[in-house]
Amino acid sequence: MVSFVRYVVDHAGDESGNLFDNGVGGGWALLQFGNLGGLVGGILFLIWYYRACTDARALGLPARREPGLATASFLIPIVSLWWPYQSACDLFPPGDPRRGHVLRWWLLWVVGNPFSSIVVAVGAAISAPVGWVLLVIPAVQLVAAALAARKVITDVLDTHQALAAAGHG
Numbered sequence: 001m002v003s004f005v006r007y008v009v010d011h012a013g014d015e016s017g018n019l020f021d022n023g024v025g026g027g028w029a030l031l032q033f034g035n036l037g038g039l040v041g042g043i044l045f046l047i048w049y050y051r052a053c054t055d056a057r058a059l060g061l062p063a064r065r066e067p068g069l070a071t072a073s074f075l076i077p078i079v080s081l082w083w084p085y086q087s088a089c090d091l092f093p094p095g096d097p098r099r100g101h102v103l104r105w106w107l108l109w110v111v112g113n114p115f116s117s118i119v120v121a122v123g124a125a126i127s128a129p130v131g132w133v134l135l136v137i138p139a140v141q142l143v144a145a146a147l148a149a150r151k152v153i154t155d156v157l158d159t160h161q162a163l164a165a166a167g168h169g
Contacts (some may be wrong), residue, residue: 045149046071049070049071050070053087054067061092063087064087070084085102091160092155093159101148101155105152116138119134120134
């Protein structure tokens with residue numbers, strides 16, 4: 001990613017260069033592989049999220065949105081900044097303290113991703129070595145967001161299992 005951004009910065013408007021001739025082909029391939037992994041992971045998460053919203057509704061938890069709209073809200077511009085957070089909170093009973101885990105995950109996701117992109121772009125614009133070093137920031141952010149998401153998923157599963165065992169729904 002850093003090499004690609006640096007290449008774009010260095011060769012803006014220059015039609016003579018070839019991405020693979022300038023030593024970033026491996027990085028570009030790795031970036032595309034990472035993007036594919038992110039896409040597959042995102043699709044699997046949305047499938048799980050839809051099912052969790054459906055289960056929450058069946059368990060009698062109040063929801064602001066239907067499961068389909070709650071899931072689609074991740075993809076709708078502007079409302080994707082807060083609707084998914086609200087809908088994820090709706091996966092828990094009102095007042096449940098585990099809703100705080102949703103906020104941590106959501107902030108790491110919604111604020112962390114654009115911030116990490118800016119860090120990578122600035123680092124690459126300064127120099128490729130600086131950009132590579134600064135990749136630590138988005139790597140840490142991504143891992144923190146993934147761990148926070150995992151905690152939310154575990155909390156949702158535990159909550160729904162407990163409600164089902166108690167005979168809700």
